[in-house]
Amino acid sequence: xxxxxxxxxxxxxxxxxxxxxxxxxxxxxxxPLWAFIFIVLLAIGYALSFHPLGEYGRxxxxxxxxxxxxxxxxxxxxxxxxxxxxxxxxxxxxxxxALNLVVIYLSxxxxxxxxxxxxxxxxxxxxxxxxxxxxxxxxxxxxxxxxKPGPVFLGGALLLAGAVLEVFVRGRFHAxxxxxxxxxxxxxxPWRHIFWRVLICTxxxxxxxxxxxxxxxxxxxxxxxxxWVAPESLAGRGPIWTIAWHGFWAQPLGxxxxxxxxxxxxxxxxxxxxxxxxxxxxxxxxxxxxxxYLLTWRRVWQLWLSPPHRMLAxxxxxxxxxxxxxxxxxTIAFDWVFLYLLVVCTPLSSSWPLERERSENR
Numbered sequence: 338x339x340x341x342x343x344x345x346x347x348x349x350x351x352x353x354x355x356x357x358x359x360x361x362x363x364x365x366x367x368x369p370l371w372a373f374i375f376i377v378l379l380a381i382g383y384a385l386s387f388h389p390l391g392e393y394g395r396x397x398x399x400x401x402x403x404x405x406x407x408x409x410x411x412x413x414x415x416x417x418x419x420x421x422x423x424x425x426x427x428x429x430x431x432x433x434x435a436l437n438l439v440v441i442y443l444s445x446x447x448x449x450x451x452x453x454x455x456x457x458x459x460x461x462x463x464x465x466x467x468x469x470x471x472x473x474x475x476x477x478x479x480x481x482x483x484x485k486p487g488p489v490f491l492g493g494a495l496l497l498a499g500a501v502l503e504v505f506v507r508g509r510f511h512a513x514x515x516x517x518x519x520x521x522x523x524x525x526x527p528w529r530h531i532f533w534r535v536l537i538c539t540x541x542x543x544x545x546x547x548x549x550x551x552x553x554x555x556x557x558x559x560x561x562x563x564x565w566v567a568p569e570s571l572a573g574r575g576p577i578w579t580i581a582w583h584g585f586w587a588q589p590l591g592x593x594x595x596x597x598x599x600x601x602x603x604x605x606x607x608x609x610x611x612x613x614x615x616x617x618x619x620x621x622x623x624x625x626x627x628x629x630y631l632l633t634w635r636r637v638w639q640l641w642l643s644p645p646h647r648m649l650a651x652x653x654x655x656x657x658x659x660x661x662x663x664x665x666x667x668t669i670a671f672d673w674v675f676l677y678l679l680v681v682c683t684p685l686s687s688s689w690p691l692e693r694e695r696s697e698n699r
Contacts, residue, residue, distance in 0.1 A: 345407055345671050352411025352675070355422070360414045366682035369628030370674070374405060376622045377666075380594035393605050394595030397667045404671035412678040417686040420645070427648065430478035437472050441506055467669065469508025470659045473499065473515055477651040480522065484644050486533040493519040493541050501548055510662050511655070516545070518651060526642055527692070574608050574662070581612035591619025606665035613665055629677065633657050636681045643692035646685070653680045 381398050384390050390398065476499030481488035496519035503512035523538040525531065580600055584592060597616050598605040607613050611630075614622040633653060640650035653676050660666075660673060685691065 345404065348671070348675060349407055349411040352408075352415070352679075355416050356411075356414040357416045358414060360416055361684050362414070363682040363684070366632055366677075369625050369632065370677065370682075373622065373625040373629060376618055376625055377401065377594070380591065380618055380622075384594045384596075388593075390595055391598065393598050397595050397665060401667035401670045404667070405674050408671050408674035408678060412675060412683070415679065415683045417684050418649070418679075418689065419686040420689050423646075423648065427478045430475045433471065434475035434478065437468065437475060440468070441472075441502070445505075469503055469506050469511045470655065470663075470669070472503060472506060473508065473511035473655050473659075474652050476502075476515060477648050477655065480518075480648045480651055482645045482647075484525075484527060484529050484534070486530055486537060489523055489530075489534060490537045490541075493523045493537060494544070496522065497541060497545050497548075500545075501553070504553060510659070514655060514658060518654075521641075522647070527644070577604050577607045578609060578612055581607035581609070581616040585612070585615040585619070585623075589620045591615075591617055591622060593617060608663055610660040610664075610666050630657065632681055633677060639691060639693075640680070645689070646691065649680050652676065 381390075381402075384394065476496060479492050479495035479499075481492040483489075496515050500512040500515040500519070503509070503515060519541065520538060523534050523541065525534065581597065584597075584600060592600070594617055595605075597607060597613060600616070607616065611623065611626060614626050637650045637654050640646040640653075656669070656673050656676050660669070
C-alpha cells in the first residue's frame with residue numbers, strides 16, 4: 338500500500354530545488370512556530386525524564402519531530418512565490434485528484450459496505466482521515482483565477498461536485514468546507530459582477546438541493562453516513578472535547594506530552610489540535626499555536642481577496658481547519674508545517690502582487 342507519508346521525500350526535494358541563499362523570510366511568522374516546537378521539546382524532555390511515554394507517545398513524538406524537521410529543512414530559504422509555482426501546484430493537484438478517483442473507485446465496496454465490513458476493514462484499505470483531506474485539497478485546483486461569471490460558475494459547480502464526492506469517502510467535514518467555499522467563491526469578495534454571481538449562486542443552490550434529494554440516496558451507506566451527524570455531540574466528538582476542556586482548566590500548565598491517552602479509554606487524542614495542545618502542553622502551548630493560527634487566517638484572508646491567489650488560501654484553510662476535527666498534532670505534521678512555511682512565511686514575488694497592492698500601485 339502507498340501511504341501518504343511516503344510522498345514526503347518528493348515534497349522535500351521540491352522544496353530544496355526552490356531554495357535560494359539570502360531569500361526573504363518572515364521572522365514574525367517563524368516566531369510562533371519556533372515557540373511551539375520549543376514547548377513541545379520541553380514537554381517531551383519532561384515526559385522522558387519522569388515517566389514513560391508509552392508506545393503511542395513515542396510514535397507521536399518521533400512523527401511530529403521528524404516531519405517538522407523535514408518540512409523546515411525543505412522550506413527554510415524559499416524563493417518568493419510566483420505564478421509559475423502556482424501553475425505547477427495546480428497541475429499537480431489535477432494529477433492528485435485523478436489518482437485518488439482511481440483509489441476511490443477501486444475501494445468503492447469498502448465505502449458502500451462500511452457497516453457490513455466494519456470500520457477497521459475500511460481503515461486498513463484507505464485512510465479515513467487523510468484521504469478526504471487530500472481529495473478536498475485537490476479539488477481546490479478548480480478555483481478560478483478571475484471573478485468573471487463563466488469561470489466562477491464552473492469553479493463553483495466543481496467545488497460542489499467535490500463536496501458530493503467527499504460524502505462518498507466519509508468526508509462530511511470536508512464536504513461542508515467545500516460547499517461553503519463554493520458559496521464564498523460565487524458571492525465574493527471581491528464583489529465585481531455581483532449580479533451575475535448572485536444568479537449563479539442561486540442556480541448552484543438549486544442544483545445542490547436536487548443532487549442531495551435525488552442522487553445521494555443512491556449511494557447507499559455513504560449517504561446515510563452524512564445523516565449520522567448529531568449536532569449535540571458534534572459527530573461523537575463532544576464528550577472527548579469536554580474532557581480536554583475540563584482537563585485544561587483543571588491544570589492550565591498542561592498534563593504532559595501524549596497524556597490525553599490516559600484520560601480517555603477510547604481515544605488517544607481529542608481530535609482537535611487546539612484542545613489537544615491545551616490539555617497536554619497547557620497555556621503556553623495554546624498561545625504559541627494561536628499565534629500560528631492567527632497569522633495563518635490573516636494570510637488566508639489576504640490571499641482570498643486577490644483572485645489569482647485564492648487557490649493557495651483555500652489549500653491552507655482546508656489543512657488548518659482539518660486539524661480542528663481530526664488527528665493529533667503529529668498526524669499531518671509535515672503538511673501543516675510545510676504549508677505554513679510556504680504560504681505564511683514566504684512572501685509573494687514582486688511580479689505577482691496581491692490585487693489590492695496592484696490597485697494601490699496604479
